[in-house]
Amino acid sequence: MDQSTFSRPLGAEAAAMRLLSDREVAARLSRSRRDFLRDAAGVALGTTFLGSSHFLRGQTAFKKRKVVVITFGGGARDQETFAPEGQENIPYMLKELAPRSTFFTQVINNGILGHYVATASLATGVYETLNNFSAIPPEHPTVFEYFRKDLKRPPSDAWVVAPSNGFNRIGESECRSYGQGMGARVILPKHLLNAATSGSTTDYDHLLRDNYETPLYAPQIGGGEFELRQLETILKLSVDDFKAHARMASSPDELSVYIAKRLMKQESPSLLWITMHDIDIAHSGAYSLYIDAIRRTDRLCAEMWKAIESEPEYAGNTTLIILPDFGRDADQDPGGNGFQHHRTGDPASRTTWMMALGAGIKEGVICDRPLQSIDLIPSLGAMMGFSAAQSQGTPIKELR
Numbered sequence: 001m002d003q004s005t006f007s008r009p010l011g012a013e014a015a016a017m018r019l020l021s022d023r024e025v026a027a028r029l030s031r032s033r034r035d036f037l038r039d040a041a042g043v044a045l046g047t048t049f050l051g052s053s054h055f056l057r058g059q060t061a062f063k064k065r066k067v068v069v070i071t072f073g074g075g076a077r078d079q080e081t082f083a084p085e086g087q088e089n090i091p092y093m094l095k096e097l098a099p100r101s102t103f104f105t106q107v108i109n110n111g112i113l114g115h116y117v118a119t120a121s122l123a124t125g126v127y128e129t130l131n132n133f134s135a136i137p138p139e140h141p142t143v144f145e146y147f148r149k150d151l152k153r154p155p156s157d158a159w160v161v162a163p164s165n166g167f168n169r170i171g172e173s174e175c176r177s178y179g180q181g182m183g184a185r186v187i188l189p190k191h192l193l194n195a196a197t198s199g200s201t202t203d204y205d206h207l208l209r210d211n212y213e214t215p216l217y218a219p220q221i222g223g224g225e226f227e228l229r230q231l232e233t234i235l236k237l238s239v240d241d242f243k244a245h246a247r248m249a250s251s252p253d254e255l256s257v258y259i260a261k262r263l264m265k266q267e268s269p270s271l272l273w274i275t276m277h278d279i280d281i282a283h284s285g286a287y288s289l290y291i292d293a294i295r296r297t298d299r300l301c302a303e304m305w306k307a308i309e310s311e312p313e314y315a316g317n318t319t320l321i322i323l324p325d326f327g328r329d330a331d332q333d334p335g336g337n338g339f340q341h342h343r344t345g346d347p348a349s350r351t352t353w354m355m356a357l358g359a360g361i362k363e364g365v366i367c368d369r370p371l372q373s374i375d376l377i378p379s380l381g382a383m384m385g386f387s388a389a390q391s392q393g394t395p396i397k398e399l400r
């Protein structure tokens, strides 16, 4: 691997990097990312405004507007994605999606770097402090509750597709003042598959592993989750067909995207949130599996965009947002172990990115200024017409 990039410096440069403040390191990561994108995406990113946002304003726009949020797989480093030696792993994002997007190169996560708590923080716009390894609801209202309550939307209009049982409670907070029953419906494809196969076959073992970080943690869940019988009533899918599709799926995220596309077709939710998680297989230490997962996630993001463009309910009125929950440790951090974990809290693991494309979004724009993960939800509020009242983030003015 080429070790000459910003994120894997050698010798004197490595020493100098350690002297930089976290903020400087984040800014440097952000600048490199911008340069990588400009070179790789083949368009004059950041210099032209190719697309205008052809989108209605006012109440009509709010009524029709749909948003799909994808969290990018448990986080990856730049040297396996945007840096020159990593670009071969994300051809779809670089060639198909980036040129159509506004790309934010510096999205800082100042919260706890565990996948459930970080995703919950993304969804509430507050740095949540819940126990990452515990299937409990977020403390503050979620985007799904703001959306449904303010806009008076039915339960069918907000859905989450989540990777493991630990995410079962992501759809609705414990904030009672917000009222019960205003959250999103949550579907856990692995849980569904387990139910469909009664856990009795090894054909699906590669799809059923609940989490990569602490394999022994797999909470039992009950109540409120998507029930097996709803396969047929909501997704119009027989248990046998579902099992047949699952058998062909190469990973849990592929199964999640399959389910998400069924939901788009059958329920057409206006707010759809998909948490990808395959990349987190990096915790196993197997670099090749981590790379495979990045490539797959890249392909699946493009597949979701294709679905948005081809579904009549979504085409032309949908904004797609892709962002990681956080990154992974830098090689040079003495406490870290490179791609494998996210334990140090160093700037590399906190400085992520966000890509937005579709309705209302300018194409070919790069935004370098520092943003925070918690800015997402108030931004979605500005786009869709609800108030994220308890969020501590700030609306991102480029997202309208």
Ligand SMILES: [Zn+2]
Pocket: 074, 115, 213, 280, 283, 342
């Ligand atoms: Zn992880």
